[in-house]
Amino acid sequence: MDYFRQAWAIAWKDILSELRTRQMISSVLLFCLLVMVIFSFTFDPGAEYVSELVPGILWVAFCFAGTLGLERSWGAEQENRAVDGLLLSPMDRSAIFLGKALGNLVFMLAVELVTFPLAAVLFGVSFLDVWGKVALVAVLATAGFMAVGTLLSAITVNTKLREILLPILLFPILVPVILAAVKSTGSLLQGEGWEGISSWVKLLAAFDVIFITVAILTFEYVVEE
C-alpha cells in the first residue's frame, strides 16, 4: 500500500500547487474555449449537422489542451532541477510515473468537467440524459491519454524540439483513443444505448491496461541518469 501512498503524494503535490496558482487550469480552459470558437467558424451556426460534429470538436480540443498540460507537467519539474529531487526520493521510479500521471489525469478531468457543459450550451446539445456513460468514456479515454502522454512528455522534455515533438510522438499513438472517444460520444448523443458503445469502451479499457503496464515497465529507462 506504501507504493500507492507514495504515488498519491506526488499527484497531490501537483494538484496542490495547481490549486494555489490556478494558472494552468485557467489558461487550458481558455484554450479549449478558443478551439471551440474557431471550429464554429467552419460551419453555419445552428445548422442541423452541428450536433454530429460536437464530439469531434470536443476531443480535438482535449487533445490539444491535454498536450499543453502534459508539456507543462514535466517542464515545471525542470525548473530549479526539481526533477532531481523527485528521482532522489526513496521510492520506486514507477510510483513517480504513476503519481505524475494521476496528477495529469485529475487536471485534465477538471478541464473536461467544465468544457462539456460549455459545449452543450454553445452548440445546443445535451449530455444530461447520458452523463454517466459520457463520464465513463471520458475517464477511460483520458486515463489512456495521460498514461502515454506522461511517459512520452518525460522523453520529449529532454530533447531539442521539446513542445513540437510531443504531439508528433503522441497523436499517432492516440489514434485508437481518439477514435473510440469521438465515436462513442457521438453514438451517446444520437441516443444509442450501451450496445452502441460497448465495443469502444472495451477497446479503451484494453488500451488503458496495456499502456499503463508498458509505461510502468519502461519509465525507469526514461529517467535513468
Next chain:
Amino acid sequence: MEPSLRRNLLGLATFMMIEAAIFMIFIWAPTEQVMGIVQRIFYFHVSCGMTTFLAFFIVFLASILYLWKKDKKWDIVAHASAELGVLFCTLVLLSGPIWARPIWGTWWTWDARLTTSLVLWLIYVAYLMLRSASRGSERRTRFAAVFGIVGFVDVPLVYLSIHWWRTIHPVVIKPSGIGLAPPMLYTFLVSWAAITILYFYLLGLRIRIGKLSEGVEELKAIQYSGV
C-alpha cells in the same frame, strides 16, 4: 566465411531474386481479367507491406533487447530497421494510390488498411525524429527504445479501432485460403521472398554503416581527449 564475401553473396542473391520477381510479374503471370494490367502492382505492394511489418517488429524486438542487455548493437539494429520500415511503408503508400486510382476511382480513401499504414508511417517517422532530436547518444538510445516498444504495441489497437470505423480494402489473403490463381500465387510468393531478402541485405549494410559511424565517434572522442 569473410563478412564481405557473405555480404556480396547476399547481394547477388537479392539481385537474382528481384530479377526473377520482375520477370514473373511482367512476363510470366497472366493479366487479371477485371482490373487489367494495373493489378501487377499488387505483387510488390503487398510484399512491401509485409516487409514493413517485419521491419517494425524487428525494431520492437531490438528495442526490448537493448533495454534488457544494454548492448549498443541492438540500438543500431533498431535504428537500421526503423529506417527501412519507413522506406518500405512509403513504397506501400505510393504504390497503393497508383492501383486505387483506376480501380476505386480515387487516390486515397479512409479505409482500415490504408489508414493503419498511414498511422504506422507517422509513428515511425516520429521515431526517427525523436532519434535526431535527442541530445547525447546514451539518452537517444534509451528514448528510442522506449518509443520503439510503445509504437509497436499500439499497432493492433490502431488496426482494430480503424477497422471498426470502416473498411473497403480487398482481402486477398483470407483464413479460408488465398483468393489467387496459382501462377499469380507463385509470382506473389517469389516477389515476397525477393523483397524480404532485399530488406535483409539493406539491413546488413545499414547495420555496418551504423557500426562504422559508432567507431568514428569513438575515435573522435579519443582524439579530442588528447591521448
